[in-house]
Amino acid sequence: MTIHVPRGFRMSAVSCGIKQASGAKDVSLFVSDEPATAAGVYTTNLVVAAPVVLDRHRTPSSNIRAVVINSGNANACTGEQGMSDAEQMAELTAHAIGCQPEQVLVMSTGIIGHHLPMRKIAKGIGAATSALASHEDAFTAAAEGLMTTDTVRKMSSTEITVGGNVTRICGAAKGAGMIGPKMATMLSVVLTDARLSPQDAQEILARVADQTFNCISVEGHMSTNDSLLLLASGQAHAEILQGEGLQLFESELLSVCTELARAIANDGEGISHLIELHVRGCATRDDALAIAKTVANSALVKTAIAGNDPNWGRIVSAAGYAGVPFDPGKVALAINGTTLYDQGGPVAFDAADVSKQMKNNRDTLVELQFEDGDQEVRFWTCDLTAEYIHINADYHT
């Protein structure tokens, strides 16, 4: 994968010892050489981690220099000490790179309810600052530093020409568990060298999040730490993007975030199938989303797909309790292109053949068609396997 690193950024990641057992990278830095425009979208959980509280106050902004991230410890449910630790992470980073603490955003991910090992983190921030670089490998390292139970790095990148200027977008994300119905990233940082106003950046990011990171789930448990940040250095062009250029940028950002969001669902803990739900023909997009989420979060649907079972009954019955009014006699359902259910009743199909197709494909497409309007939604989730149970019954506090 080619990573088009936007101009004006340096990245790094180091291991500071939070993930003592594995020795994996656990502190990442994303630094903008000049003050960047920044926007953020965060978890809507009432119980939020300290870094989310901090970042919410600091975005949108036209004056952000860095994002510092630790993995292995979420700094959530840690009270006043946690707030003070998050602030100290910003201060240490500001001191190291030479800016004000208010110009630094903070993210944390990992275990809930433990205080951060601040000495280790201070050392890590120092080491990460020394390692800052603008090349692809530096971005890749920073993406690695976000990971917890993720099995693969999640990155996406694009290069477009806007008004004659080459503009780059690249993003990193981590997911794997506690991926819930709203703001399901856990963490994602997207960099661009486009020049954006803070207001445009915020509006665009919120719209894109609604179609990407808010359309995925693993087990439907909403995290205390979910954060998506966009940093725009403005190095690609002199003027702030407007009109068609801004629209083009938004559509490219949507592509990048779709790839990242899909990658999170595709790396759900213990999964054997990535499930794409396509819910069509609803009166409103919210209706389509409510049905998609309800189907996506049904353990019975997820275990059926894990077992390569085209069990349309579990899917249709899950749609039935989504709280959305529809005519049960006008529902159609297809799995991987084969119609299993139409006009409210089962259709004759070769179950063995559909099951074989499911077994041979990691991707499972579930299409649910209603006749109540023209609104639709795409939603990504994963199946539920015994491996998920092992990961989550054995990962102790």
Added chain:
Amino acid sequence: MTIHVPRGFRMSAVSCGIKQASGAKDVSLFVSDEPATAAGVYTTNLVVAAPVVLDRHRTPSSNIRAVVINSGNANACTGEQGMSDAEQMAELTAHAIGCQPEQVLVMSTGIIGHHLPMRKIAKGIGAATSALASHEDAFTAAAEGLMTTDTVRKMSSTEITVGGNVTRICGAAKGAGMIGPKMATMLSVVLTDARLSPQDAQEILARVADQTFNCISVEGHMSTNDSLLLLASGQAHAEILQGEGLQLFESELLSVCTELARAIANDGEGISHLIELHVRGCATRDDALAIAKTVANSALVKTAIAGNDPNWGRIVSAAGYAGVPFDPGKVALAINGTTLYDQGGPVAFDAADVSKQMKNNRDTLVELQFEDGDQEVRFWTCDLTAEYIHINADYHT
């Protein structure tokens, strides 16, 4: 367990071959010698099975003679043929015991989307009618005939004296899978020889269901077939119950239904822990219930408890996305009597000791205390184990 069979009823169950593989009982009959008062509470799923449509029209009533039940096939998502099959089950039963088809209620449970094998069922109804009896064993057999993936029969019974008259209540239920947030019984039949008006019976049953069968979940998937029926023969006394007598009856019915509902959660597919959630200090009962359901349906909470992990972070963060406003700084949490979290922060506790207690007890009590009012709720659910996945990934359509 002593079953106090109310006067005026006969029961039976036979194997008619729907559950061909196991040869287990799959047709149950509950017959009232005289027209009984009947009340029903049903699934709120939009996609409902044919027998639910039938029974909804027929309850409440003062003129019901029988309930006929088949297990192994849910007669759900079966269109017009399914409705006609449900009606035929009532007709066959009416013919066999000598009453009108409209005096018969019907229940089905099992696989979705397959037409009933009506020849087998017709034979089964005939055989079940011949086997009708009023003794305990007959009730026990009828309770067995309801089972699908249940590993134990679920029965509860009581005998009280109301106004000098001995009055009996006994109930049977089945559960195990597809046990969702509303009307989670799958199926339950409760018999009494109390004399009740149809209106009182319906009101009491709805109130009791809200505190019992609507307060349990296994995986939160709402079924298409859930039904709770109460049949009152009136043989215990001449006058319709009123005032104190009626209140006493309701409180006893609550006890019987609590035991049945708890038994369903305690027999959830693959479980190793029964979890009782006690949510207190909420502004409204609906708030408490919303928090309890959200915690109960979190796969991360359920897997933590399966792993004997006192992971308060998963419980508190689940409460945080229940959609109920509360002050995160005023939440307290205890597991099996040990406080783990108080005033919005973790409390020092012996994690190894709490984990050992959890491991040694099938019952896990989770107490969540808020400071927003005096409303509370008790909710029963179960943990999530790899065995649940095996049962549901391998149980094919």
